[in-house]
Amino acid sequence: MAEEFVNQLLSKEANEAPSDTKKIDELTPELPEWFDEVKFSQARRFYWHNCYGLTSAMLLGLVNVLAVPSILRILVGARRSNDVYPTFKRYVSTFIHAVSWFESELKPGSRSWESLLKVRQRHIRMTLAAKVKGQGLISQRDLVLTQFAFVGLTILKHDKFGIQTLEDDDWEAYNQFWRVIGFMIGIKDRYNICQRTIKETRQVCQLIVQRVYTPCLNDPPEYFEYMARIMLEGVASTNPTVDTPSLLYWTKYLADVPGYVYTEEERKEFQRLLRKKLNGCSDETGVDSTLLISKSAVEDLPGHKRLLFVRDYDSFKTVPEYKQLPLISKSKLVLNSFFTSLYTTKFGRKFLNTMFLLSLNVMKQYPRIAFFIFNLKVSLAKIFNYPLDNTGLKPNSSFNKISSN
Template sequence: MNDQAYGDDNNHEPGYSTIDENISSSATAFHEPQDVHRLVQMFQGVVDDMPSDFDSLMQNKPDWIDPEKLKRGQQFALEHYFGVSFSKILSLYILFALSHNGLDTLIYTRMSDTPYKAYRRYYATSDIIKSWMETDILTPETKGNKNMRRVFQMHQKVHEDLLQNPIIDGQMEPRCTILGKPWYTATLANLKKDFKCISPAPTEINSLLERQKTVFNQCYLTTTQFGFFGLAIVYPEWFGIHDYSRQDMEDFVHLWRTIGYLMGIKDEYNFGRGTLDEVKERSKWLIRVLVIPKFREITEKWEHMSRCAAEGVRMYMKKSLSFESSFCYLCDILGLKSTNVKKTIGFRKYIYLWWLRFFMKYLLKWNLFNLRKRLNRYIFKSMKTAAEELNNENIQIKLLNKFIKYEQTAAV
């Protein structure tokens, strides 16, 4: 990491306002014509499918890929692994809300529609992403590159399946159940009350979405790419990411720009393209004009899959937050009103949210007792334990039985 200090709760880049000034205040604002124009440009990608050949991507890598910058980006991600991982978990709620078709596709795969399935899926995803941080993703036959190919081929398979068997409206609701019942609670109604003042997304977007042939198009891929690093670069202090230089953050973005390319994202759609200032501005813009408005449209399917994800992650990351706590924290980050939900979470969880904010913004900034390294070690140890448990049939039977009881309770 470079010596020049760049990350600070009280320091903001020239031209950027604080969260309250720049994003949350626009939750009820009218969308400017230039916002609509940029969204329309971005959503042109719904008719531009992902490429079909991973080998071609490997053989024709663009000149902008810098192996040294990539390595430094990997090192930064590993040094801040706890915060980066936490940001990705919260980003799931955003990605589930951004695209109804994307959410339907996730349900279609039937890999994370119950807590037990989500536990296996999101551990596997975490392990894959960790390999992208630890090994050379540009060299064939490394663990990271093999996993890159594996994910690309998995996307391609689902893409081809959906072309042959497209999802019909209403088809996914019956699949989005636990023991035959959808898993949603009074939390959803309270969230809808809290979010009713949010202005809707521009109507032009709906007509563009109707043109998409399948979910694995350039637009979907780039918004998913945003989910892996967008929150971390816009709100680093909320995830305990401090004491970094500008170059550190540029390298981190370059890492995800490169991963985006290897996932089949064309340069004109790649969310990591341009300077750091441009990427941060693009991220803030997307949050303001699309992410926040999309929370106005959350559904029972959204809550079901979000709860499954949160509970699944908690099975291998024991100290991970509950759905209510983690989503309330996301609302605080985005400056979204969540008064009605917070009234229902209980006094202990409400106080814990304030403690968590203090912990992330200040204790990790001071890094007392090497907190950052200790938290990183906790994540790595949890993943190692999960890997051992996944290969132990007896433990899996116990976990599955535990989940069955849990799911029976959730379905009541």
């Protein structure tokens, strides 16, 4: 069942079906017939109990989305997405929209209702602009892969974010919440990844990771590094716990990209896997990373080859992806487990949720402070020759060169 659904979702038909068939002035939002107000309210309570952990998962999910060529192409081509400051403002807006869906009841005239209408209108405008520039369109497939950003990692890897339930059926309620949100932004029921039950949704999300996000992050399209860093650096302006290199590593680790390991046991197991794939060949023979993952179900990946060597996994110090991280980023990865454990305690949950709410308040009520901090960071980065500035897009190789020095 899940396999058939994902095949349909990743089909040419879904990729060519526009996100909306209506014009902006023709939009008349309405709730789906299967809307359950009780479950919707329950999901909202569940979110605020886990707002720090759930929003952290959403942030990494949005990094995933940038690795999808068709989506990245639209964002790169958008006037507000090719420089640091405009892109930062776009993602501040995205987070404020997403959080607003949990802040009020979903009914005509409410803040969440108006927000969802604006998001749908934005997608229509972006599609029109992309068509004019010959960059394609925002498709139903693109919408759904973006929907995954907000719910996929949460459902699949909730233990990595310290998520806790208040009631036995909280996950069913949360699943229904995002099914409704998908419907409201224009996703057809036949493509909505949030199925009728949380079990079905988990199966669908796992297949999407295997067939889309693992291969896309294993061989990301050009400008992925630049766009991902812009977004993460922007969030760091209001949340000092955010560290860009470590979060990029963590994102690829959660997407099961070959070579990204987090524990000593994972390192040893991955080295054993590489030896098994060599099938008796010399350890000096590299293993093509694509042999360890599913074939990509999306088009236009660069086709770069990543060779993984047994010797590189003798210890964490020799793991290439880990070795290139700055010392502060390595420390942040270590702290990640601590914060996850802390979040499962009463005090830790209250503290981290409060810190999240404070940073959210800064973005909403005092955006000029956030923008000032961000532009100050960009100026300092430029002084120290870090390739993150307002001069336009940087190719992935710009960041790879820095990592290899």
